Amino acid sequence: MAIYNKEKPIIYNTYQMYLSDRLDALKIQFEQAQQQHFILGAKTVRGAYLDKERKRAQSKNYKDPTNSNKEKTDDDYNKAIAFCLNYPDQISICNSSHNWASNLYMAELMDQKKIAKDHPHLNFCQLFGMSDNITFNLAAKGYNVAKYLPYGPIKDVIPYLIRRAQENTSVTGDMSRELQLLTTEMKRRGLIS
Helix, strand or coil: CCCCCCCCCCCCEEEECCECCHHHHHHHHHHHHHHHCCCEEEEEECCCCHHHHHHHHHHHCCCCCECCCHHHHHHHHHHHHHHHHCCCCCEEEEEECCCHHHHHHHHHHHHHCCCCCCCCCEEEEEECCCCHHHHHHHHHCCCEEEEECCCCCHHHHHHHHHHHHHHHHHHHCHHHHHHHHHHHHHHHCCCCC
């Protein structure tokens, strides 16, 4: 980033907010960006490796690096969004969440702070094939949104996609909402009765 993010954000760090130190890391790296005069690229995610991290910490006998519960992760996630929106010209955030509340939170904060919906440093992103209702509604309102598509060897991509689907189903309930929205749309189009 110190080399390539001088004029516009090109390089981004991913902040997995289920890790208890990521909010502090974001703030520390922002201080570094300020000192070295570059735009901090921050991709915020809740994270998909919580169980794996906890098991590893236990098996290797070191302190569990994860937040104690989902509420703490959600709180840190929203604090990260709020922090980034305090510096929209110095931090480029990619809010990579399938959680409708976190997307709504960022949109409402942007409105409260009177930050343009199409500010080039403020972006929303969801996985291709998931949370289309969030993506399309944000896009329709004029926000910067994107779908991301993982690629790579099947042995690596499939476990990743399974974790994403499990996370959405068990944690947010969004997959059942997605199914309901898809069913409603298919009925509207006369594809099912």
